[in-house]
Amino acid sequence: MSEGGEFDFVIVGGGSAGAVLANRLSADPALRICLVEAGPRDGSPFIGIPLGVMWLTKDARHNWLFSTAPQAGLNGRTVSVPRGKVLGGSSAINGMVYIRGHRADYDAWAEAGCTGWDYDSVLPYFRRSEANRNAGLDAAFHGSDGPLAVSDLRNPNPVDLDFMEAAGRLQIRPCADFNAPEPEGVGIYQVTQKDGKRHSTARAFLAPVIRRGNLHILTEAEVIRVDMATGRATGVTLRRKDGTEQRLTARREVVLSAGAIGSPDILLRSGIGPAAQIRGFGGTVVADLPGVGQNLQDHVDVMVICKSRSRTPYGISVGALPRLAADGLKWIFGNGGMLSSNMVEAGGFVRSSPGEPRPDLQFHIIPGRKSHRGRMVEYGHGVSLHTCVLRPESRGSVTRSSATGRPVIDLGLLTAEADLARLVKGVRLARAILREEPMARHGLSEIIPGDDVQSDEGLKGFIQQNARTVYHPVGTCAMGRGPAAVVDERLRVHGISGLRVVDASIMPTIVSGNTNAPAIMIAEKGADMILADRLSA
Ligand SMILES: Cc1cc2nc3c(=O)[nH]c(=O)nc-3n(C[C@H](O)[C@H](O)[C@H](O)COP(=O)(O)OP(=O)(O)OC[C@H]3O[C@@H](n4cnc5c(N)ncnc54)[C@H](O)[C@@H]3O)c2cc1C
Structure with missing residues (x-):
């Protein structure tokens, strides 16, 4: 030594x-x-x-690249x-x-x-x-x-504004400043970026x-x-x-x-x-x-993922090749275009029910089709709407079972029933926004949870099988x-x-x-x- x-x-x-x-x-x-x-x-x-x-x-x-221990609230799955x-x-x-x-x-x-x-x-x-x-x-x-x-996004995807307008039709107001003392509503997030x-x-x-x-x-x-x-x-x-x-x-x-x-x-x-x-x-x-x-x-999170007929959302497709090339040039000549996107461009804070004293759910919308099977990208276009519980009741731990090697991480996700119940409401709200115009005109069809998952029990099962963390x-x-x-x-x-x-x-x-x-x-x-x-x- x-x-x-x-x-x-x-x-x-x-x-x-x-x-x-x-x-x-x-x-x-x-x-x-x-x-x-x-x-x-x-x-x-x-x-x-x-x-x-x-x-x-x-x-x-x-x-x-840590991974959790098997999560009791997630059907024994491990999450990254x-x-x-x-x-x-x-x-x-x-x-x-x-x-x-x-x-x-x-x-x-x-x-x-x-x-x-x-x-x-x-x-x-x-x-x-x-x-x-x-x-x-x-x-x-x-x-x-x-x-x-701390900057506004340089070139937010037009889908972000459609998301806000669709939420507005459900009486979810726009939020002018997410960092005012009591943020509520939807909008495009500010990002820790300098000159793109x-x-x-x-x-x-x-x-x-x-x-x-x-x-x-x-x-x-x-x-x-x-x-x-x-x-x-x-x-x-x-x-x-x-x-x-x-x-x-x-x-x-x-x-x-x-x-x-x-x-x-x-x-x-x-x-x-x-x-x-x-x-x-x-x-x-x-x-x-x-x-x-x-x-x-940690903020337990689940996604609703849709594919879209429209190519306005980001994505990989033959039809999108000219735009991808243009976006490459926008980055080279001014740090703009898709490469300046943080992917989780917009979202907001909402209440799972009107009786909540303040927002208890957060949305992050990705104007792109995230993979539902662990790949980095999927072919095609779509939108992915994350919903997470802001003040979960579940608790986890970081422990050690040996003096060397990695710690044992138990995020404890969804071990409190109340968190699961909130996420069910959150997914219903997320779906409702995606069904509204002008989101609907992107020709969305849901990949997960999927149209056949409608009951509370079905949604609970879907969430337990798919929820993860948003890394907080x-x-x-x-x-x-x-x-x-x-x-x-x-x-x-x-x-x-x-x-x-x-x-x-x-x-x-x-x-x-x-x-x-x-x-x-x-x-x-x-x-x-x-x-x-x-x-x-
Ligand atoms: C993928 C991802 C996406 C996220 N997205 C967002 C987001 O959009 N907005 C947001 O607000 N938050 C986001 N977060 C969360 C946010 O970044 C973290 O909460 C925050 O960075 C935590 O800061 P920290 O200083 O506590 O820890 P960290 O920033 O993680 O810093 C800990 C540092 O300690 C070092 N370290 C650890 N162990 C040792 C050791 N034994 N010896 C020496 N060094 C060690 C690590 O390498 C690391 O550099 C995200 C996190 C992740 C991982």
Whole structure:
């Protein structure tokens, strides 16, 4: 084992949160920062070109490609859990949709004891990171000079507007700004893109500061454990690509930003977690923290997929060849056309029934025919409408059954009956929108669930056999004060000094929307806390 150097802060994971932290902490030239990332640098063209998202969700070089344990609520199926493994983390492989959630999500965190995390307190951190390119949005809610570009899609597919009009016929109103405090209705999503290209956190937060002399970035270095001495984190042990092990010393703190799968897993491997589980795989218990890896929440999702007679939606067909060629040129001469599409272009927030206090379902519409049998593309055109449950009651976990190898991921999808019931309503609503004009004039015919699946029981069976995740796992190092909490409201691991977790895993409950912007906000706020605590230490 070699010594890799001494730093003030060692940040583990250069993803959505970690890249932000590395930027903000290294802004103080008196601090020496090391950012450790298991994946490579982000040179691949598939990352910059938005449509590359289709490739990246299955790409072993930039993706951990996890898979779940058999899911009890999904007829024992396993589902894939892609996670970014590259500078930028999941923000480098995600769908780029920029959404923050609902005011009530954050107010509920504060009410549960996470002081300082209510909506009004976190809003400045969302604004600080953001450079919104749409000057028409309310500046009270949007930043214009932060590092992260948030843009309107360059060339949304016309189907998006048809979707909105069809929803309007069902009294679902358009939503002018999905990032106002209480979003509801449908529209075209804003995306984390700059000039038509993906703006991952690596590009937004790391690229501009890469030459800072006090910021050291190690890639292709996987942290195996946090090193401890008498209840204090002293550094990390990591494994380089060539298999050699190295130790880094953290004079002040180790900050885990390895994401909702990686962060609890590193804690478990470091002996911090449920004592019985750690002993079970032969580990040494450093701190008995029963909440580590528990409380996993994710947005359970199912698709209605239709083929279309019209070739307006994206697709591969002989008739579409001239358009595909034109789209290639639009990209080459201005980063536009289909290649600038994030695929999940539009959608919105709706209530499964009028009695719901706020939207409990989210749509993501792909103006293209997604494969219903696991292929990357299918021949032909169509539309695919995702429906997900915004605040699922089901809970899962990240655990370990052995000291080495991969963690066991149980997303717990649909283990709560209420989530299944909501999805049934969601699929009915999705179908109703697709049947309305002007969607109907695309000549849609349903591939899944299929016209013969109409009863509640039939739909339940279809959902259990087809539901998956929209890739938003959170909550596995939950912030709070009770026995199940892992970090306090300053994101310090309970009972251990010099150790924080700053990423999506600290959410006590999942937000009502996509989770990238919230992970970035958590890091913005976490950075302020770390810097403030340094001065008062
Ligand atoms: C395919 C996909 C599509 C998505 N689409 C959207 C979307 O459109 N909009 C949206 O808002 N959200 C989306 N999300 C979710 C969103 O991207 C994540 O919630 C967010 O990026 C999580 O940020 P994080 O910092 O917690 O973790 P990550 O960004 O995943 O970062 C964790 C980093 O830690 C590294 N790491 C892990 N373990 C170790 C270790 N042992 N040693 C060193 N490094 C380690 C990882 O390689 C990674 O780089 C999507 C996610 C995926 C996977």
